[in-house]
Amino acid sequence: MSTLHLRSWSGNADRPALALHCMMGNGVYWGPIAEQLHDRVQISAPDLPGHGQSPDWEEGASDYHTFVTRETATLIDRPLDLIGHSMGATVALRIAVAAPEAVRSLTLIEPVLFAAAPEAFNEALLDDVGARLAAGEDAEATRAFLSVWGGLDWESQTPSGKARLTRQIRLVQASNEALREDSANILRPDGLESIDAPVLIVMGNESPPVIPAIADALASRLPDVGRARVPGAGHMLPITHPRQVAELIGLNLDRA
Known part of the structure; x- marks a missing residue:
């Protein structure tokens, strides 16, 4: 069982969704998005290790990204809609590559898998x-x-x-080895190609230049992918532009 603190909002219990926050954030910021999508899905969001109300991460047998992925994966007991922002998006992508059957739809907001497109x-x-x-x-x-x-x-x-x-x-x-060097082997041959769920990559229009480069690299290999930019938004768009982000997630939910 995961040691992560998990919060859930009211919603459609027949369609669970899991939302993973960015580095230095916490699960609280998914609240406005969960409320806007409550008639579509029921969103749950863990605080990642060392964030919010979850325990600190103690360096040990596994690196931080691997530990986060393992703890998050234990929260999945049936196919669901997976949503991630920044580092959380890379964890979501890693889970989707490892267990594509567990993902109904995949929404990647500003994925920071720098190894895909070093800048x-x-x-x-x-x-x-x-x-x-x-x-x-x-x-x-x-x-x-x-x-x-x-x-x-x-x-x-x-x-x-x-x-x-x-x-x-x-x-x-x-997290550098996972994000900069792909030590998790997310970009392995036929990995991204194995994801048959609809994928949406969401970016802020004012995000760092590496983000659209990563989006291009990932999209070129994903079988069913869309891309969207939010005008006036930067990297923290789930916090600054929750309405627009929720609308885009909803579009991807419809595709599943």
């Missing part, structure tokens, strides 16, 4: 974050990362908020 600016940013962490400059590493991927003003954060984000930057670093 110079993003690679330099992540190298800089790693160097700052190695030097013990965790707060500066956090600020640098969030300036591109966070969609928030660091200076406006409370001291406790800054402390939480600074702890979680280590989880970003612990």
Whole structure:
């Protein structure tokens, strides 16, 4: 049984959906989307390890991405609609590749599988974050990362908020092998091609350039895929543009 804290919203119990949040977020932000889709699906959302109300991740036998994937997979006991944002989208994709029969539809919002399309600016940013962490400059590493991927003003954060984000930057670093090097082998031959559920890749129109490049790389191999951009949105669009994101998820639900 998963150790993750799981929250569920009211909805259509005959059609379960699982939503996976981004790094440094938590499952709460799926609430407005779950409410908008309540007549279609019943959304549940775990807090990933080290986030929200779930236990911290203690480095051990498996890397962070593998641990998250295993814990999340235990929440799936029948085919369902799988939704993921950012790092959560890469976990959703990993599950779909490993067990395509478990996925009714797959919605990937800003998937950060950097190995699919390495991009110079993003690679330099992540190298800089790693160097700052190695030097013990965790707060500066956090600020640098969030300036591109966070969609928030660091200076406006409370001291406790800054402390939480600074702890979680280590989880970003612990995900590098999976996201930058594809240590999980998500991109293996015939892997993406095995997903026969309808897939939708959703992006913000103002997201970092690596995101559309990743979307192109993934879409070129997925058998049944659509792509959508949300005008005026950046990487954190499930929080900033929940209505538009919910409408797009609904379109993909219809395709299943």
